[in-house]
Amino acid sequence: MTDPIGTMRAGFTGGMYPPPDNIPFDQRAAWQLDRSAKLGATCLQISDMPQAPEARQALRVGAEAAGIEIEGLARALFVPLGADPAGRVEELAHQLDYASQIGMTVVRHGWGRLTPQTSRFSPNGDVDAQKAHIVRCLQTAAPLAEAAKIPIAVENHCDFGAEELADMLSQVDSEWIGCALDTANSFTVFRDPNQEIPILAPLTLTTHIKDMRMIRNPLSWAIPQIPVGCRLGEGQVDLPRTIELLAAHSPKATGLHLIVEAGWEPEGCPEQVLPPLELRREILESGVAWLNQFIATH
Numbered sequence: 118m119t120d121p122i123g124t125m126r127a128g129f130t131g132g133m134y135p136p137p138d139n140i141p142f143d144q145r146a147a148w149q150l151d152r153s154a155k156l157g158a159t160c161l162q163i164s165d166m167p168q169a170p171e172a173r174q175a176l177r178v179g180a181e182a183a184g185i186e187i188e189g190l191a192r193a194l195f196v197p198l199g200a201d202p203a204g205r206v207e208e209l210a211h212q213l214d215y216a217s218q219i220g221m222t223v224v225r226h227g228w229g230r231l232t233p234q235t236s237r238f239s240p241n242g243d244v245d246a247q248k249a250h251i252v253r254c255l256q257t258a259a260p261l262a263e264a265a266k267i268p269i270a271v272e273n274h275c276d277f278g279a280e281e282l283a284d285m286l287s288q289v290d291s292e293w294i295g296c297a298l299d300t301a302n303s304f305t306v307f308r309d310p311n312q313e314i315p316i317l318a319p320l321t322l323t324t325h326i327k328d329m330r331m332i333r334n335p336l337s338w339a340i341p342q343i344p345v346g347c348r349l350g351e352g353q354v355d356l357p358r359t360i361e362l363l364a365a366h367s368p369k370a371t372g373l374h375l376i377v378e379a380g381w382e383p384e385g386c387p388e389q390v391l392p393p394l395e396l397r398r399e400i401l402e403s404g405v406a407w408l409n410q411f412i413a414t415h
Contacts, residue, residue, distance in 0.1 A: 121370035122360060122415035126186060127408035128153055128160035129377045129401040130325065135394075143172040146187075147179060154183040158405050160374040162188050162225075166215055177220045188323055188374060189216055191224040191269050195254050198247060202257040209258060213265040223323045223374070224267055225297040227274025236276045237306060248277070248285055255289040262293035268369075270297035270322040275305040279313035286320050295322035295368070300354050301329040301380055304344040310354050318359075318366040325378040326359075326408065328352035346380025348400055349407040360411065375412075377404030 136148040146163040153161045161180075166189060167173045180187050193209040196202050216224050228251050229235045237244050255271065262269045273282050273296065286294060298321040303310040329344040330352035349356055364370050379400040382393050391399060 119371075120415050121364040121367075121373070122412060124371045125360070125364075125373045125375055125408075125412050126158075126160035127375050127377070127405050127412060128158040128162065128185070129156075129405055130162040130164075132162075132164040133379050133397050134401055143167045143169050146176055147172070150176065150179055150183065150185060150187070153185055156402055156405050157409055159184060160186045160188065160376065162374075162376050164190060166190075166212070167219075170218070173215060173218045177218065180220060186222050186372070186374065187219055188221050188223045188225065188376075189219070191216075191226045191258070194226040194258055194269060194271075195228050195251070198243065198250050202254045206257060206261065210261050210265075213261055213267055216267055217265055221267060222372075223270055223369075225270040225272060225323055227272035227276070227297070229274035229276030231275055237278065237281065248281065252285050252288045255285070255291075255294050259289055259291035259294050263291070268293050268295060268322050270295050272297040272299050272325065273302050273313075273317065274299065275302050278306055278308055279303065279316035283316050283320060292368070296320040297323050297325065298363075299325040299327055299378070300356065300359055301327040301344070301352070304329055311358070314359050315362055315366075318362040319368070321363055321367040321373070322369050323374045324363070324376055326356065326375045326404065327378045327380050328354045328356060329380040344380070346382045346397075346400060349377065349404045352380075357411065375408050377401050377408065 131149040136145045140148050145165040146167055150161060167176055191212055193205040193212055196205050258269055296317045298317050301310050303313040328347050328349045330347045331342045332345050334341055334343045363373060367373055379397040382396050
């Protein structure tokens with residue numbers, strides 16, 4: 118039996134590898150695709166969806182020629198708490214249609230907005246309401262994903278613990294809705310990623326492969342240690358074990374996208390050695406090389 122790890126694809130998230138400012142909007146993804154090919158990547162997550170039909174077609178042709186699979190964002194997946202998910206069905210269907218035109222194999226989004234109010238620590242006591250609302254949004258999206266034949270993956274996006282997200286996904290009960298596993302976001306809800314990754318691996322349709330390490334907090338009055346972004350293999354996330362768990366349990370293990378994302382770089386901390394954008398690019402570039410080496414040895 119073929120080891121799924123040998124079929125996995127390494128790439129980066131384009132949102133953290135921006136093109137030069139002089140690149141027109143509809144060419145941003147094409148620039149990132151070209152850069153991916155030069156770095157030896159075989160997948161790419163784009164954030165900027167080309168609007169012109171000819172730009173989407175050109176991106177598809179370019180990706181096929183380079184042997185790179187593309188994934189993107191389903192920005193209309195979630196509506197604000199209290200709003201009716203049906204109100205954005207047309208917009209979500211439109212986004213899935215664009216994704217299909219480009220040849221995307223998966224799209225993704227996350228509920229959390231990097232605030233306490235959109236996490237399980239909401240001071241408003243609406244955690245259960247958030248969860249029920251997320252399930253409604255996903256139940257509304259599931260038939261659209263099935264019709265488009267494009268899975269939708271939900272990131273553990275600094276919002277809920279792994280068991281909570283797994284419970285929400287189980288309530289949707291659709292093979293077209295799963296998890297976009299971020300390997301280090303558990304730190305943001307005060308959980309150990311290495312304990313949470315096994316819970317989400319069986320639901321994972323795509324990833325953000327991120328590593329973070331603990332440093333002493335330079336703010337003496339705050340929590341004494343904080344996680345900061347680092348190069349793959351230099352942090353607290355057991356990435357070899359993670360990839361092996363994904364190979365064993367992910368329903369999309371064969372050809373799974375291993376998308377490198379940088380964590381929160383220690384800007385302003387004594388640990389900082391490069392300007393933020395330069396450090397982010399270095400983390401992504403070295404991460405693609407690290408993953409390609411890991412894949413090649415299996």
